[in-house]
Amino acid sequence: MKGLGTMKSARHRICLSICVMITATVLPSTLLAQITFERAIEGDFDDYGFSVQQTLEGGYVLAGQTESFGGAWMDACLIKTDSVGETLWVRIYGDGGWDRAHSVQQTSDSSFIITGWKDIGGGWGLDIWLIKTDPSGDTLWTGISEVGNDDWGFSVQETEDNGYIIGGGGAGGMRLAKTDSVGTFDWIRVYGDVASEEGNCAQQTSDGGYVIVGWTESFGAGAEDVYLVRTDSVGDTVWTRTYGGTECERGYSVLQTSDGGYIVAGWTESFGTGSLDVWLIRTDSLGDTLWARTYGGTGLDYGRSLRATDDGGYIIAGYTWSFGAGRFDAYLVKTDSLGNTLWDRTYGSPWQDYAYSVQQTSDNGYIIAGSTVLGGGGDDFYLIKTDENGLVDRDMGVVSIDYPIPDTVFSDSTYPVVATVHNYRPTFVSFWVKATVGGYVDSVHEYGLRPDESLQVGFADWTVPSDDSTAYILSVCTYQADDVDSTNDCMQKTIFAYNPIGVEEGHDRPSVLDFRLVQNEPNPFHNLTVISYSLPAATEVTLEVYDITGRLVETLVNQSQQAGIHEVRWNSKDNPGGVYFYRLKACPERSAELGEGQSRRAGEFSDTKKMVVVE
Secondary structure (H helix, E strand, O other): OOOOOOOOOOOOOOOEEEEEEEEOOOOOHHHOOEEEEEEEEOOOOOEEEEEEEEOOOOOEEEEEEEOOOOOOOEEEEEEEEOOOOOEEEEEEEOOOOEOEEEEEEEOOOOOEEEEEEEEOOOOOOEEEEEEEEOOOOOEEEEEEOOOOOOEEEEEEEEOOOOOEEEEEEEOOOEEEEEEOOOOOEEEEEEEOOOOOEEEEEEEEOOOOOEEEEEEEOOOOOOOEEEEEEEEOOOOOEEEEEEEOOOOEEEEEEEEEOOOOOEEEEEEEOOOOOOOEEEEEEEEOOOOOEEEEEEEOOOOEEEEEEEEEOOOOOEEEEEEEOOOOOOOEEEEEEEEOOOOOEEEEEEEOOOOEEEEEEEEEOOOOOEEEEEEEEOOOOOEEEEEEEEOOOOOOOOOEEEEEEEEOOOOEEEOOOEEOOEEEEEEOOOOOEEEEEEEEEOOEEEEEEEEEEOOOOEEEEEOOOEEOOOOOOEEEEEEEEEEOOOOOOHHHOEEEEEEEEEOOOOOOOOOOOOOOOOOEEOOOEOOOEOOEEEEEEEEOOOEEEEEEEEEOOOOEEEEEEEEEEOOEEEEEEEEOOOOOOEEEEEEEEEOOOOOOOOOOOOEEEOOEEEEEEEEEEOO
């Protein structure tokens, strides 16, 4: 999947729906009307989805960590969607620290139980955090470990006594914690030695005990080894096992099998064909290895989530550097009961995408949660629904708005309007495309595209109205007969329009009577700004941009110029948001009155001003 880049939305807004499809072809009755979609829930900053579950009514609940939608640095977040991935509500939990929701489960009373950690401040560090909500995500009660060490929860499961078992990690070892039905901690057990251990997933076993998997530096043969601990009903150790070679291995998910054994998913550096491979280990009831399988290519491949499937096999979610279109892509592997690969799939943008959680859905498809980078900022929540074969069906869609570039334009100026569309169908498609922005509308009709073919569509040029500085929304949409994938039909781009002539009286306007450097407009700005200055006489001029460390970013002018008012447009391009400085230097032949902040040494005029780039 290509071309997911889009403009970042306003803070506190969920904006991007990439694609959804409802298919009703000739399939078995259990697979009719399978829904598939991909959605990036986009914010201004970093957001991560760590756990997903299908709800009783057929929608989905996503637990994670957000920097965009809360009021603090990082907040725990719960997002509820309908069956096609449309957001119904977002709930934030946290009060100013580094808080996370890492695992969510719908409970027997249709509510939700969440675990993660809470930054309680005051030098105490992190503590295991348990949150019980009603079906609308509103908090009913919270529980916190308050051990006084760094403790964090990675998985939660409702137990037979209506309490909860939490698997996690912390300073000095793997954690297993048990609470009652209202979140009071009955006990916390620590497994490990003087080095570092972490527990990533805990499950109640058929005899009322528990099993937890993670990794250890204290035991085993390698730098890190998969660590499996079996306990009784009060957390006392029954046995432990390590799995690994001479390098690093980690375990992230464990399930008890129908014969009383265990299946563990994670990754290995010691075995497999690549630098790092997805690893699946099958054991007997005592934790002794029956078989192990690796999955991946020659690069880096990680396994993070494991579920048993209705056909007796397994589904593994993670991320891969070996396959796909990006640096990392979300990765899904389906196996039979012996761990043999049936198929694998990758999902993502050309940048960086991760899958942290997977579950089989009621229609035999799969729901995946993770994070995606769309190219315009940080990580965004990522939700993928596939069919039974791991496929996401698509038809015609807009994949990018290519022009105007950059995102800042000037009033009374003319710009090309260009977008790229793609045919995701396995058949030839005829369609038409419409672009709208402000009062501008233009349509291009009856293009035909072969399967998996892209086309760059050009529209009539857009002349920006002569308004004062404002923002426009450019929308490009595809239209076709028998449109079954409506959510990727349109893409929008925010464009900032600037009128450089409409400077209010009282501003520091340039004058040809003296040397003067004017504050750039607009400021702050996104991508493009105008720097003005005046020269009372012909002179050699240098105009340079520096970052906040004093590093020269770009030289805008380095030549002899005539007397008069000059304007230079600077495109920040690939430079990150932040504070920059621009400096004008001139070598005048005659003196001029200098203002505050200006200087002259050996006949040289110099002035520096600050500007801010926003992403």
